[in-house]
Amino acid sequence: MLLAVLPLGVISAGCNPSGSTSERNERWATTENTNVAIDWDKINEAYKLAEGPEDFERRVNEIYGGREIISVSVADLDDKTQLVTGFFDKNTNGAVDEGEKIFTIRRELTSATSAQYQTVGYGPYYGYHSPFLSIASGMLMGSMMSRMFTPGYAPMYQQPYTTSGSRVADLRQTRSSYRAANPGQFQRSQSGRTYDRPAAKSRTAPGGGSRGFRGGGKFGVATKGRAVRLDA
Amino acid sequence: MVATISELPFRERPALELLNLVGERPEPDEEYAGYGWARVPRLWLAERGSPARSVDDALLLALHCPDDGEALTADVELYFELPEPPPVTVLASRFFAVWLPRLPTDVSAIVLALCNPHEARLATPPSARAPLHYALGEVESWQSRDDGRIELRAPSWRRTP
Numbered sequence: 001m002l003l004a005v006l007p008l009g010v011i012s013a014g015c016n017p018s019g020s021t022s023e024r025n026e027r028w029a030t031t032e033n034t035n036v037a038i039d040w041d042k043i044n045e046a047y048k049l050a051e052g053p054e055d056f057e058r059r060v061n062e063i064y065g066g067r068e069i070i071s072v073s074v075a076d077l078d079d080k081t082q083l084v085t086g087f088f089d090k091n092t093n094g095a096v097d098e099g100e101k102i103f104t105i106r107r108e109l110t111s112a113t114s115a116q117y118q119t120v121g122y123g124p125y126y127g128y129h130s131p132f133l134s135i136a137s138g139m140l141m142g143s144m145m146s147r148m149f150t151p152g153y154a155p156m157y158q159q160p161y162t163t164s165g166s167r168v169a170d171l172r173q174t175r176s177s178y179r180a181a182n183p184g185q186f187q188r189s190q191s192g193r194t195y196d197r198p199a200a201k202s203r204t205a206p207g208g209g210s211r212g213f214r215g216g217g218k219f220g221v222a223t224k225g226r227a228v229r230l231d232a
Numbered sequence: 233m234v235a236t237i238s239e240l241p242f243r244e245r246p247a248l249e250l251l252n253l254v255g256e257r258p259e260p261d262e263e264y265a266g267y268g269w270a271r272v273p274r275l276w277l278a279e280r281g282s283p284a285r286s287v288d289d290a291l292l293l294a295l296h297c298p299d300d301g302e303a304l305t306a307d308v309e310l311y312f313e314l315p316e317p318p319p320v321t322v323l324a325s326r327f328f329a330v331w332l333p334r335l336p337t338d339v340s341a342i343v344l345a346l347c348n349p350h351e352a353r354l355a356t357p358p359s360a361r362a363p364l365h366y367a368l369g370e371v372e373s374w375q376s377r378d379d380g381r382i383e384l385r386a387p388s389w390r391r392t393p
Contacts, residue, residue, distance in 0.1 A: 067299055172303060216373030217252030217264030220347030221311055223298045227319040230237050231326065
């Protein structure tokens with residue numbers, strides 16, 4: 001970790017090329033198909049402070065309040081550009097497939113001592129765009145970010161890093177421990193639902209459609225407070 | 233204060249009430265947290281890609297898993313909201329060991345209305361006297377407006393020997 005030299009945090013440059021409205025820069029962005037909000041400020045901060053892809057994915061999964069594990073792909077597109085993709089690896093093939101992507105972070109080196117990055121939401125998080133976040137050599141940041149300001153920097157992820165299947169199991173374990181130790185930080189949506197419970201509109205009815213049927217209940221619940229385990 | 237598994241208020245309830253099928257709603261209630269058991273002469277298990285199949289003379293157990301439950305390969309964490317907090321969790325295997333001997337045994341099948349998001353493969357509980365039907369994935373209850381049949385829908389169903 002580098003020490004802060006400039007008394008500045010990440011600076012919003014206030015530039016949004018997508019023409020999106022101010023709504024899109026809200027800290028919390030959800031859509032009707034999303035039941036777990038992502039704290040994008042924390043995701044952006046996690047990227048800035050990460051010591052590497054594995055540290056970043058650990059941080060991301062501690063921030064995310066849902067049941068799924070968020071996998072990460074880190075790819076250096078060229079000497080100046082890094083693209084980080086967060087995704088739900090639903091088919092567990094270790095690749096970003098159609099419909100799995102939930103966010104990207106695109107980082108571009110703008111000079112020898114400055115860079116900027118922007119986070120964009122996809123799928124259930126479509127609609128979120130962070131401002132361009134400026135960073136400068138000397139700011140407090142992790143080595144995943146600071147490395148690009150070192151003399152003789154060469155991109156490390158021309159061969160992309162992607163969360164492996166075994167790593168997913170590790171992340172699940174690590175996150176469980178984190179949640180147990182930090183129950184108050186667990187983010188829950190207002191409805192208390194998790195993302196992978198499909199919203200009513202997207203629900204598929206394996207029995208041949210819901211027409212002619214009325215709904216009853218669902219047999220998984222959002223926990224309310226800390227539960228006590230009974231063993232006997 | 234519930235201190236042991238045997239003290240859980242796991243009671244017999246009318247099947248429609250147990251499955252939250254009392255009242256009219258277009259979709260299952262995701263907040264429904266009721267639990268208990270019922271004997272049902274027939275219900276239908278529906279899964280993707282296959283016609284629903286009937287299960288007759290069943291002991292129906294309505295249970296819930298917590299949304300942040302432990303990922304286990306051969307067991308499911310159960311979650312019970314109680315009249316007085318805190319809620320409690322119990323492993324399904326331990327719950328069955330305590331409760332199945334107390335429930336009717338002269339049935340042809342035991343059906344779990346229980347989400348199994350981690351797709352744990354369950355074995356027949358030692359105290360079970362009938363095959364166990366359980367789901368892989370999320371479970372919803374539905375009732376036909378035409379003939380009143382009860383369907384439990386899940387991505388897939390499994391049956392122990």
